[in-house]
Amino acid sequence: MNLDGKPLVMVVDDDPSHRSFLESFLAQRGYQSVAACDAADAIQRFQQERPAAVILDLVMPGDMDGLGALAAFKKIDRDVPVVVLSGLGRTTTVVQAMKLGASDFVNKPFDDTDLETPLANAVRQHQLAREVATLRDELQSHPRYQMLGHSERMAEVQDMIERVADTDVTVLIRGESGTGKELVARALCASSFRRDKPFVKVNCAALPTELLESELFGFERGAFTGAMQHKPGKFEFANHGTMFLDEIGDMSLQLQAKLLQVLQDGEFSRLGGKHDIRVDVRVVAATNKDLEQAVAANQFREDLFFRLNVVSISLPPLRERREEVPILTDYFLKKYSVQYNKPCVDLSADTLRLLTEYDWPGNVRELENLIKRTVVLGAEGPIRKEIARGIAMAAQKQSSLVSAAAGASRQAAAAGAPSPNPRSSPPFAVVGGSSGTKAHRTPTEIASDAAEAGNFSLKDISRTAAREAERELIFKMLQRTRWNRKETAEVLGISYKALLYKIKENGLDKAS
Secondary structure, three states: OOOOOOOEEEEEOOOHHHHHHHHHHHHHOOOEEEEEOOHHHHHHHHHHHOOOEEEEEOOOOOOOOHHHHHHHHHHHOOOOOEEEEEOOOOHHHHHHHHHOOOOEEEEOOOOHHHHHHHHHHHHHHHHHHHHHHHHHHHHHHOOHHHOOOOOHHHHHHHHHHHHHOOOOOOEEEEOOOOOOHHHHHHHHHHOOOOOOOOEEEEEOOOOOHHHHHHHHHOEOOOOOOOOOOOEOOHHHHOOOOEEEEEOHHHOOHHHHHHHHHHHHHOEEOOEOOOOOEEOOOEEEEEEOOOHHHHHHOOOOOHHHHHHHOOEEEEOOOHHHOHHHHHHHHHHHHHHHHHHOOOOOOOOOHHHHHHHHHOOOOOHHHHHHHHHHHHHHHOOOHHHHHHHHHHHHHHHHHHHHHHHHHHHHHHHHHHOOOOOOOOOOOOOOOOOEOOOOOEOOOOHHHHHHHHHHOOOOOHHHHHHHHHHHHHHHHHHHHHHHOOOOHHHHHHHHOOOHHHHHHHHHHOOHHHOO
């Protein structure tokens, strides 16, 4: 690429008139060009200029022909696209050129269109390869475990990782699903003196107890039907390294006792084994459950909890560290552009704002999957639709909570509350302020207002909750699209006329 932004294309041809034609052809189509008359000159110029593409005539006088020049170009830069030209039309020559890495082949004589498309594809291929290489270098200079974020909450997490990584204490990582608990575990391993030793992950929720026990501790031949030979367990594979027990809260009480022995003594026996096996393993566990509550309910061993909870690291959900969203978005855009060999999508400011405002119930994993789809499809449209769908689902969940609260109110009525008056006006009509927006109430507040007014009709409360949720969703989407009604209707999946009607029905026309 030249300083003026125009792609630089090298022309290698021994015919002066044909070189002149090709230079004129390139100039007319917005390319810069550099010309060479033979293979030796071309190789020297190629080394100096590093063009975005090469147009190469295979037939040239001298000690080296076009095929030799092609091989030399690929040694210098294996990614450079080369469009080869030849008037010989020999199949063997074409095959040789393609084996050496030519990106396309054009027979002489040719029309402008015969060369135009192969050249445009070649330049596009080169630009994409360079972009992907740059992104790969950036990712390698910022390892994935460093992408935990830079908010105050995550700075505390990283500080804790640095403080305990060099020790051998057991660490319990807590957080909602998708917050990056495995990332923290790998960061602990990467910063410890066990960094060059095995990191073994086992998901305790993925297997039933019997299979999980054999997976963790292995088995001897004949331990059960089908055990034809002995098999080492994950703890043996993790010896001198790190064992990551994900979803530890789902482990059965029976298996918890055996795990406790490993943590206390560093010893265990395989299924069907007669001798104990000693291992040196650092254990890192993770859970999205409240283990204190599980202990109180006799679903988790208290002694195991104390052994695991030597150091606890709590990961905040993404909605509590929204400032991380742009950083994570940029990282995932680069990561999947490299992985799928796709151009890096530039997201608009409005889309980034939507991403930052969204509550992300699936946390970082949800964001990662959404960005992955965006890179694959090459457009940001899916982001807007996915977020709108997420907001609608949240509104539906809110409506369900209202129905549950209404059920509780109905039970209270049956216990001696006043009889409902079906003709009375509901005490929870939409309230408008000076700006035209409503005073939003939670499901509990709606049910409470209904109970105080003596209205225990489940249908009335559910209908009102649905109206509240619908109005809230429309209002939020209008704000996020900056009151672009056409875009809002498209995102919500309704017609433009239907949206205008709902805006008027809910009094939102006064809020704009």
